[in-house]
Amino acid sequence: MTIDVLVRNNVKVLGSGSQTIVFAHGFGCDQDMWRYIVPNFMDNYRVVLFDYVGSGQSQIDYYDAYKYSSLQGYAQDVLEIMKALDLRDAIFVGHSVSSMIGMLASIQSSNYFRHIVMLGPSPRYVNDLPSYYGGFDRRDIDELLEMMQMNFIGWSSYLAPIVMQNSERKELTDELEKSFCSRDPHIARQFAEVTFLSDCREELEQASVPTLILQCSDDSIAPVEVGEYLHAHLKNSRLQQMTAKGHYPHLSQPEETSRFIKDYLQSV
């Protein structure tokens, strides 16, 4: 049986232009999270959107707990999407865990990638002190995962305001809480576990595609130390500090987010 990758991952292709730009959503989100960014690129780029299996309107039947027990499973799907669309030298914009998924994919097949833009990336969320500060104790992550298991709805309403920041704009938190709760809790929990326990530090030195690291302010998921670590260990990388607060600048500050991506692409 051949898999229809474009259906499986609910792939959408918009806009026109000879240069393709792929936007990849993060944990607990889907392609709709890019809706404020996409209009800024549609005139000059061919825009590709998709949902990871288990997220958004992907075909949930393809969810495979073994395949998706590591970020490599998701990276494989990114490559399959790029192959199905016959992409070469695309720009890949990944939010959060998608930054590392894109990087892993680029290590495997760098010809698909011209540039990578990482939005709020982290190669490892759990501290590995004294050499590495990720922002989380292992115990914090275990508690979060246990809360997902025991009280999924409560977990989403607990986490959303912490990671969104921008508390004066309640609609942002509401959207995120709703998004966290929009899919299969078992799948969400496994994706959370795979994300928050991932460690891509060793792979950083194998990456070669030029990369922009967009570092948010007051980001409880990916603190400034993590952005600096990434920049130091990732060849051909540029680090850009944003004024946008929280882990979802594409929702909270889409203008700044779009501008930094465009500025980078024009400068390279």
Next chain:
Amino acid sequence: MTIDVLVRNNVKVLGSGSQTIVFAHGFGCDQDMWRYIVPNFMDNYRVVLFDYVGSGQSQIDYYDAYKYSSLQGYAQDVLEIMKALDLRDAIFVGHSVSSMIGMLASIQSSNYFRHIVMLGPSPRYVNDLPSYYGGFDRRDIDELLEMMQMNFIGWSSYLAPIVMQNSERKELTDELEKSFCSRDPHIARQFAEVTFLSDCREELEQASVPTLILQCSDDSIAPVEVGEYLHAHLKNSRLQQMTAKGHYPHLSQPEETSRFIKDYLQSV
């Protein structure tokens, strides 16, 4: 904006034949639950499958908490699907709460319906003693809904074996548990509330479409008394007792389920 009903409800049309048969899934399920039944009808019928909004691969963006705060919202969607497919005199097979959804739709527009087959139906789940026995105390339902809110994953693994029966066939319980957990917990909880607190007893006398009531054995959701009540209050109804145990005979005993539906359709 016109709504593409066939996309919204992930409508699939299979098989051939001049007579159309619509299969409507119940709470916590989707159209895939009919997969053992459909092959038995595809040669002689045009088979229509769909997912209610919020279930399966429906377009979750169309979920509207107000519209779906009563079964009438779902009945409206059934009619919209039938209209979009230009159906007349179709056979409607509804599992569980879909039996009542189909009946409500048929009261509004009977011309779409030739026959209705109700699989494990109940016009009211909560007891209204001494005149009506539905099988549940109101307190049972409230506890179930609270459990969904507080521990969604725990709720699904608690409920699945109770309603599936057939404990020696663990794969059935596993599938149901997975299905219960396959969508947005907020939506699932509202659908549960709307289902388990529904009361369609007054509407029974307005229904006129000839109906087969398939009564399961050892069904903790729809006990025998409920089937008998329905038969007594529903004009043109036939009551058929099944040997199939539990609330999901289309999964656990697809041969018997298909045979009773076929026998009924051939006899009328």
